[in-house]
Amino acid sequence: FIPILGRVIATFLCSGEKEVDLAVQSAKAAFKIWRKKSGMERSRILLEAARIIRERKDEIATVETINNGKSVFEARLDIDTSWQCLEYYAGLAASMGGEHVQLPGGSFGYTRREPLGVCVGIGAWNYPFQIASWKSAPALACGNAMVFKPSPFTPVSTLLLAEIYTEAGVPPGLFNVVQGGAATGQFLCQHRDVAKVSFTGSVPTGKKIMELASKGVKPVTLELGGKSPLIIFSDCDIENAVRGAMMANFLTQGEVCCNGTRVFVQREILDKFTEEVVKQTKKIKIGDPLEEDTRMGPLINRSHLQHVLGFIEQAKNEGAKVLCGGDLCVPEDPKLKDGYYMTPCVLGNCKDGMTCVKEEIFGPVMSILSFDTEAEVLERANDTNFGLAAGVFTRDIQRAHRVVAELQAGVCYINNYNVSPVELPFGGYKMSGFGRENGRVTIEYYSQLKTICVEMGDVESVF
Numbered sequence: 001f002i003p004i005l006g007r008v009i010a011t012f013l014c015s016g017e018k019e020v021d022l023a024v025q026s027a028k029a030a031f032k033i034w035r036k037k038s039g040m041e042r043s044r045i046l047l048e049a050a051r052i053i054r055e056r057k058d059e060i061a062t063v064e065t066i067n068n069g070k071s072v073f074e075a076r077l078d079i080d081t082s083w084q085c086l087e088y089y090a091g092l093a094a095s096m097g098g099e100h101v102q103l104p105g106g107s108f109g110y111t112r113r114e115p116l117g118v119c120v121g122i123g124a125w126n127y128p129f130q131i132a133s134w135k136s137a138p139a140l141a142c143g144n145a146m147v148f149k150p151s152p153f154t155p156v157s158t159l160l161l162a163e164i165y166t167e168a169g170v171p172p173g174l175f176n177v178v179q180g181g182a183a184t185g186q187f188l189c190q191h192r193d194v195a196k197v198s199f200t201g202s203v204p205t206g207k208k209i210m211e212l213a214s215k216g217v218k219p220v221t222l223e224l225g226g227k228s229p230l231i232i233f234s235d236c237d238i239e240n241a242v243r244g245a246m247m248a249n250f251l252t253q254g255e256v257c258c259n260g261t262r263v264f265v266q267r268e269i270l271d272k273f274t275e276e277v278v279k280q281t282k283k284i285k286i287g288d289p290l291e292e293d294t295r296m297g298p299l300i301n302r303s304h305l306q307h308v309l310g311f312i313e314q315a316k317n318e319g320a321k322v323l324c325g326g327d328l329c330v331p332e333d334p335k336l337k338d339g340y341y342m343t344p345c346v347l348g349n350c351k352d353g354m355t356c357v358k359e360e361i362f363g364p365v366m367s368i369l370s371f372d373t374e375a376e377v378l379e380r381a382n383d384t385n386f387g388l389a390a391g392v393f394t395r396d397i398q399r400a401h402r403v404v405a406e407l408q409a410g411v412c413y414i415n416n417y418n419v420s421p422v423e424l425p426f427g428g429y430k431m432s433g434f435g436r437e438n439g440r441v442t443i444e445y446y447s448q449l450k451t452i453c454v455e456m457g458d459v460e461s462v463f
């Protein structure tokens with residue numbers, strides 16, 4: 001579907017068990033070649049792929065926008081973090097290795113850091129190209145092959161990544177794309193030649209994937225949903241805090257797993273902060289996401305749009321106040337009349353027990369809550385099963401570090417939100433998942449250690 005126009009642009013056949021097997025077998029064949037390459041050789045190819053992505057950035061961003069609906073301005077930023085991720089792991093590829101350990105009598109041991117084999121990546125629809133890059137770059141840098149399944153809502157841009165890897169010189173089949181939904185995903189997770197599954201998506205699907213993978217004792221990385229807190233203390237720089245709250249809620253039409261959708265504001269500045277956030281939210285330019293100055297496009301599809309609007313209706317019934325937006329929106333441009341648009345929404349008078357505060361909405365809906373003390377807000381911020389991200393705005397440096405040390409979240413921001421440097425690990429606590437993407441640590445999730453024990457003397461047998 002094309003969310004801007006509400007029309008179908010491309011159809012794909014779903015891969016069945018046979019096609020999944022073919023993809024895994026071709027990845028397996030490519031793995032045999034790739035695993036033998038030195039880190040420097042892999043690095044050079046990944047750098048070339050990064051260069052091509054950079055060169056084709058505008059074209060990829062346009063495809064991403066047509067497929068997902070996010071503004072092209074934002075899509076370009078996604079493509080930037082994609083090639084940066086390839087560059088980062090290209091940089092690490094050559095220095096991956098094991099260690100040497102001296103043992104008694106001249107004997108010694110060493111470890112080899114080895115790839116896992118054929119890894120599977122399964123992606124969500126909100127950051128299609130970025131998710132495929134964040135999974136494949138560390139996988140390939142470590143010497144693995146990958147079969148990737150994008151969300152059936154956004155099947156197109158991942159194919160460009162496959163094209164680019166091939167052009168950069170990876171062996172054919174090393175990065176394979178299969179199309180389809182749940183059934184195709186299940187075939188992948190169950191396949192006996194698959195060594196690992198890295199998944200980005202919802203909590204219910206994450207649980208199913210973990211269950212399937214457990215049958216084959218395959219390790220999994222799960223990047224799941226969130227309902228992250230953003231805590232604004234009265235001693236903050238309010239202008240920055242407002243900008244932070246906008247970043248935390250309205251990127252990609254609010255369809256972002258790590259969004260800080262529970263905005264806790266200290267009572268002294270509640271009115272001032274709210275007034276400014278509402279003012280800025282009303283200014284967001286909604287429209288054709290391919291236009292340069294658009295900052296919010298349509299949601300991913302009609303049923304998701306209805307789902308998000310349903311949360312707003314429920315919030316009203318539970319006593320929240322709609323301070324702006326939250327309505328279906330038909331942009332002036334007649335060609336967009338069937339697009340899945342809504343106006344970004346700020347909800348005031350929110351209470352901890354409300355559905356809009358407890359559940360992930362995955363749309364442009366910010367819930368504002370007030371608080372009085374640090375101890376109280378920490379207790380309330382952590383009172384959730386999710387734990388992906390959290391943010392704090394304050395000018396008090398000690399308070400900032402004290403608060404993030406107590407927050408139960410895998411990614412914490414101080415005086416900013418939703419920036420994503422690829423040098424830093426990204427991933428969740430609690431039901432937001434486990435394992436990490438990006439950063440040095442992700443090497444551990446795409447490789448295994450082999451220990452080699454070398455005897456320099458005679459065997460001293462116990463028998």
Ligand SMILES: NC(=O)C1=CN([C@@H]2O[C@H](COP(=O)(O)OP(=O)(O)OC[C@H]3O[C@@H](n4cnc5c(N)ncnc54)[C@H](O)[C@@H]3O)[C@@H](O)[C@H]2O)C=CC1
Pocket residue numbers: 122123124125126127149150151152180181182183184185186189200201202203205206208209222223224225226256257258360362388432
């Ligand atoms: N933590 C993170 O990095 C991110 C998390 N998300 C989460 O993803 C959700 C939205 O994305 P959706 O695509 O709607 O999630 P989803 O869970 O419905 O689907 C994600 C992917 O899993 C596949 N899938 C569905 N059922 C499957 C099964 N039984 N076995 C194997 N594969 C299966 C889908 O086809 C799709 O490719 C939100 O909850 C959001 O929070 C989204 C982006 C990033």
Ligand SMILES: C[N+](C)(C)CCCC(=O)O
Pocket residue numbers: 126127131251255256257258418419420
């Ligand atoms: C880029 N960023 C931080 C806004 C979101 C990345 C995670 C996701 O795929 O939702």
